[in-house]
Amino acid sequence: MPAKGYVEIFVEGCKGCNLCVINCPTDCLALKTSETNSYGLHYAYMRDEDNCIACQNCAVICPDAAITVYKKAS
């Protein structure tokens, strides 16, 4: 099934708190532990781009409002 949506994460705004990762129902997000942003913090990225259901859970829980959500136009 094609993805219903996707998220964009503002890398410089992410502080790597992991809240979006543990609240994603389809396990699409992960923390990039191999790289850091300019503040020296690990950041979240979209690991699995095929299963996003555009539920906005990650964006609602993100303390720093670093996540933007897009949904497939029907």
Next chain:
Amino acid sequence: MKEGYKLIYQKPKTLRKKRMHYCPGCFHATTHKLTMEVVEELGIQEKTIGVCPVGCSVFAYDYMDVDMQEAAHGRAAAVATGIKRMHPDKIVFSYQGDGDLAAIGTAETIHACNRGENFTFIFINNGIYGMTGGQMAPTTLEGQKTTTSPYGRDPKKVGLPLKMCEIVSQFDAVAYVERVSCNTPANARKAKRAIKKAFEYQIQGLGTTFIEVASNCPSGWKCTPEESLEWLKEKVFPYYPLGIFKNPEEK
């Protein structure tokens, strides 16, 4: 944006672009975001005046793109009273932590609530003094270790934690009291609804509205953001139950 997709969620325009200074996973930042989403949805950006406390959220005026006033430590309720009385047509809220609202500012808070001043309290209860390095607050749980209670809070010496929602819901002049949290997306959505209702009741002029956010403090509690959510569920919610304590629609 990819082709064939539409935007459904983005950072509220009422929140400034500046990077917040809060620790990773702090609910202060979540509450800032939810409050500003409500301001954007109600279209009251030009009419809203916020009052900042002293504490972790002392720089809230740098992040919220509404008119803000900094108050002396604990006196945000008194300053908000003055602003609301001079500008009854504006929407006024005070944004305070537990050291500000429940410790040094208890007198201001209680008397503002007792007078039924028509503004909204947004109260962040994380049970610790986060800014100064994790000292014991009036809301610290029984047995919780902090830098000034290294063997755990002893109620025989310092009393039991203050339940502010239960206290202020006793006043007749207070219209709406609810305790919310942001530990899950569902609870964060409920918190946003509660803040929205509080602002709507304030616009209707029903009296004081009081929203307590049961918050975390990963740095002060010496744990990761994920572990702080577990602590909230296991220890904080049994003592500080979530829910509505006073609702003007049930009168």
